Amino acid sequence: MLDLANVQAPIETANGLPNACYIDPAMYQHEQNTLFRDSWVAVGFGKDIPQPGCIKPVNFAGLPMLLVRNQDGNINVFQNVCRHRGMILVDTAKQLRGPITCPYHAWAYDLDGALRKTPHVGGPDIHAHDSVKHCDYPLNAVRAHLWHDIIFVNIGGTAPEFNDYAANLIDRWGEFEQPIYHGGPDSSFGFTLDCNWKLAVENYCESYHLPFVHPALNSYSRLEDHYNIMDTPNYAGQGTMVYAPQISDDGRQFPNFGGLSAKWDTGAEYVALFPNVLLGVHRDHYFAIILTPDGPEKTIEQIELYYTTPHATTAEFDDMRATNSAMWRTVFAEDIQVVEGMQKGRHAPAYDGGKFSAVMDGPTYHFHKWVAQALCDN
Ligand code: FES
């Protein structure tokens, strides 16, 4: 294992994670066996399985999973593999009218994972056999929790309850614990990044790069309008005190969330909940980004924007939602050059993890420390 002790030194003397954490397949495998297994990772959005019977296969860091909306409207997550001979059960998202049926020998499971049918298992036209008790072979469930429409899973099954894991952030944003409404097709987009997933987190955490990478954003939300957020171990980010974007030419505004305190009149916050979720809250919309690692040097980014009321998702606001999406798309696209540039830089052997600004890089350093700790815990 790498020596990560100096990553956890005080920020003035610490170095960042070494190159191997970004480029080495063995380290990527180690992450799967430690920090991804032991934490709550985000694997999808509730909006992508909207109705009972909707199912969607997802892959997270090598683990095939199946997201399922059951008859009661609740979400189940299973390993996407048949209990018979291990066939992948589902390869495309769809809405089922009946059970989840394996394409190989047609064993069938209900939406809660129970094995219901085993055709010809006892010979032609004999659909039962004493050695295959249905109750012994349900789909393997993955521990799951839905928060702000994000489907989190704890693959290892031993993390604290999600509400404890994320308690400080839930607390910090308690005013936003209210219903959210997805903005529709325009409010959904993504990027494929040629970089390690951690670089996307690290870049998201800090506002230091705003003047250089996001000149348009910086023109109304300047460096000095931002503050760092890093009060507890498993999230970090930054806030702005001047959230006031120009979304319409005629002064129209989106409806706001109800009951917000004055802080949010002009404030907004952007936080990474470790390891792989990037979130933004504003008085009039919310967004979430899931980072799905696809090998050490590739990351899929899925971005979803939500609004405050059903009214905000009607045709009356179509143009404004499109403008808002385009604005965020531009901002996130501007970040691609730097996260991919840092990835290329990780192939320079003399780079030793780098040097933090003790003032401006605090939240990024905070994430490095969390990763170092999570990798060593095992
Ligand atoms: S592998 Fe699924 S029914 Fe045989």
Ligand SMILES: [Fe+2]
């Ligand atoms: Fe950025």
